[in-house]
Amino acid sequence: QKEVEQNSGPLSVPEGAIASLNCTYSDRGSQSFFWYRQYSGKSPELIMFIYSNGDKEDGRFTAQLNKASQYVSLLIRDSQPSDSATYLCAVNGYSNTGKLIFGQGTTLQVKP
């Protein structure tokens, strides 16, 4: 079992819709969860981070965490073509060394 799993996609949504990106992780000791956006040929850009169970909202983005189910998600409301990118889920690794374990990423396509 991979440590952090994401559906590679592509996930295609129409402009203005809600995009839902999902991620599961295997290490129950993980405490920090991050979403990064990566455009082709560019570096990862931090979008959201969440530490506690529940929802965390920032503008059009909402991160959701359920530690019991080892599940974290990212919702993007009012999706725009500029949101088209690969979204990387990252989890703080074992023993909180700071090491981030990344999923393979989900490619999101927002169609005008």
Add this chain to the structure above:
Amino acid sequence: NAGVMQNPRHLVRRRGQEARLRCSPMKGHSHVYWYRQLPEEGLKFMVYLQKENIIDESGMPKERFSAEFPKEGPSILRIQQVVRGDSAAYFCASSPGSENQPQHFGDGTRLSIL
């Protein structure tokens, strides 16, 4: 520019040469992380450093790769006797303090081996 600074942006080496990649963390950040992204693959952790200390090098290949973060100056990722398989994007990230805090990435160094 107060972001994470990496140089060079692109580096071309012939097989057997050495590659040196540099990273200056964001102002106020004391924790540096190196990741590698191979073509069509995900980001993989390599090493975590604080000033003058290697905290976690569990992702570093056992041979040819080394990293340092001296008291003065940038962090250096050094690859000796490069091989074609070392071709990748190498990203540096930094965070301000505790291991749980978000990491911010530099623009990366694209390493190509001829």
